[in-house]
Amino acid sequence: MADLTSTFIGIKSPNPFWLASAPPTDKEYNVRRAFDAGWGGVVWKTLGEAGPPVVNVNGPRYGAIYGADRRLLGLNNIELITDRPLEVNLEEMTRVKRDYPDHALIASLMVPMNEDAWREILRRVEDTGCDGVELNFGCPHGMSERGMGSAMGQVPDYVGQVAHWCKKHSDLPVIVKLTPNITDIRLPARAAKEGGADAVSLINTINSITSVDLDLFAPEPTIDGKGAHGGYCGPAVKPIALNMVAEIARDPETAGLPISGIGGVTTWRDAAEFMTLGAGNVQVCTAAMTYGFKVVEEMISGLSQWMDEKGMTSTSEIVGRAVPNTVNWQDLNLNYVTKAVIDQDACIQCGRCYAACEDTSHQAISMSETRVFEVIDAECVACNLCVNVCPVEDCITMEQMAAGSVDPRTGKVVEKEYANWTTHPNNPGSCAAE
Template sequence: MADLSIDFCGIKSPNPFWLASAPPTDKAYNVVRAFEAGWGGVVWKTLGEDPPAVNVSSRYSALHGKNREVIGFNNIELITDRSLALNLQEITAVKKAWPDRAMIVSLMLPCEEAPWKEILPLVEATGADGIELNFGCPHGMPERGMGAAVGQQPDLIEMVTRWCKTHTRLPVIVKLTPNITDVRAPARAALAGGADAVSLINTVNSITHLDLDSMVAYPIVGGRSTHGGYCGSAVKPIALNMVAEIARDPVTAHLPISGIGGIGNWTDAAEFIALGAGSVQVCTAAMLHGFRIVEEMKDGLSRWMDRKGYANIAAFSRKAVPNTTDWKYLDMNYQVIASIDQDKCIQCGKCYVACEDTSHQAIARLVEGNARRYEVKREECVGCNLCEITCPVEGCITMVPQPSEKPYMNWTQDPRNPRAEVVA
């Protein structure tokens, strides 16, 4: 059986599945239930200075799909609203009772060295395995000069990270905001400050939807609302891209990454690991389905690793990174053409409508009596994948690679590019 244990920048864990810093890790009761369910570690909900933050009601909203499936989740909850002393006491007790599980403590403080210098020894005394600097929270805290207000300024990231490395022996993980143009800049700043790792993504600025009768966005607080932090399966593509950007950046290529953002099953986790993550953090899926989901995550990942011959997490970690590149280096001579399996086709016509109305008019609609049939016009098909995506039957439409005698040629070499590089 595959070995799921990890050593993430010196933090050991029986499996890569951690709960992210959020409501599920707000107190000992929750964390103990999580460990009993099988989670490999937790990032304790963000601690700050006393007096603790004060939250509002209500705090959550969601974007629903068909059958009330939650596609995206929005929250305006702040950092812990419990006292620092109580949190530290519970962290100490839980870590003592569960010494084999990873215990990371999330922190958020003003950009002044004194409070960081004061709190770090207190956290270290709990027996925690590491700290995570919350430079990502997009609501409430940035207005106080913390959270994303720091994460959007690389110079502040580097400065605070360096303070923490000075005042603690624990591994320092810097949690990055996605609300930025280029995530590589803050990652490089974290590395320059001495960070042992980065974690990402934090939540995305969002408003999920409105009550069109009252003209107030959700969640509604006394007739008004505000933007919040968006998470859940909807943000996974954003998170995967940002993880990959850091993993393939020459400056940060060897910086450990804890992947966060829309992870709800073992396949999500495997994708994050293949693109650079050494551990994965889960929040929304646990809030929607409970802590027991980790059982399927561990079992599914283990079985897949066995089938693939991966003995441990390191065997496939970052394996997809070399295959991820800039657009300009893709092969301009590679081509695929859609193929419809007539035995699987249910003649719904979705592929035809999508291609005819919005793409390349590359699917023919043939009517023979009362029967319909859809065929690909090979000479018109550009291999865009739209028909495959819109088809409701899995495997009915596939994209078939076409034979070519043309050698690899990317855009920098393409004679159609007015700035093409001359190849000798």
């Protein structure tokens, strides 16, 4: 079985699966149980300044969207940072780290935009023995109205400044947690790096309204007839998170900057995907909130099996493996021609591929009197929609046309050589040699 031991910016943990700073990590009881269940690390629920703690709403604080069979696909929350006294959290963190020295324990921090505040909180958390700090520049609700969280994370200069203060006032490794509620994720990542941060983690939650109560005419979760936008997470945000992780991983200015991947990690497969796009480890919240801490067992066994199958012995071998293959559109090979192929033995004749193609795409699937569905190669542009809507896995596949054969749609011979848009004759800016 593959060794899952992880070292992330010098912080060791038994595996790369950490619990993200969130409701599950708000107190000692939870964190002990999480470690006992197998989680490799925990980012403690975000701490604020000393003094009277924040308060949360007393109505519902989560909203959700569902797939079939009420499978939870997306969760949003309007919960703030920890609403327990700073001293209590620090005492509990100290005890937990003492009892679980081999597990990663990270302090998540959120204080106002002034150096003294950051210096003071760093001084307090260092005494807990924690392995590092994560700067919460991400929360998009509540705290952002007070100039913290994403309100700071959306200003790259602030991100760099705070990272700098933290490195100046503490020897602890510093992870900057980024908000996705920004146009170009690379800018705050660059600022974090320039400020001296050891790593970035992303994504925090996305501004969202999950649904509207159609009787009350109010967003959900609804508090006394009103709703506020929350932070969206869960499987639904994974594609957005994967892209943002990849953007940072392949940006020359931030290439090599360690990344902790967050956003909808639900299975070992999700974790592996984040890591191939450059994440050194992953952080999980919604999967644990949906299924309990036990889900980590599947993540551990699944990643181990996959690594064994790939002949990998260390999680570091996964990191960044897909980054070189993540390119700009213009670099894609226009001479790569595929056609959809339907496995008639696997087909259950639901006809969804036909409806999708006939109504919304290229009229490239025929339907016989006896419900046999076949691809019309002369019309198929290989868009993949039929594959995506087919309910049977591997029933429809995209098969590459051999070089030298003629694409019946275009009448052109499939070229063997790679050629992209930059050299295409239709491109006004084409730089093809005359």
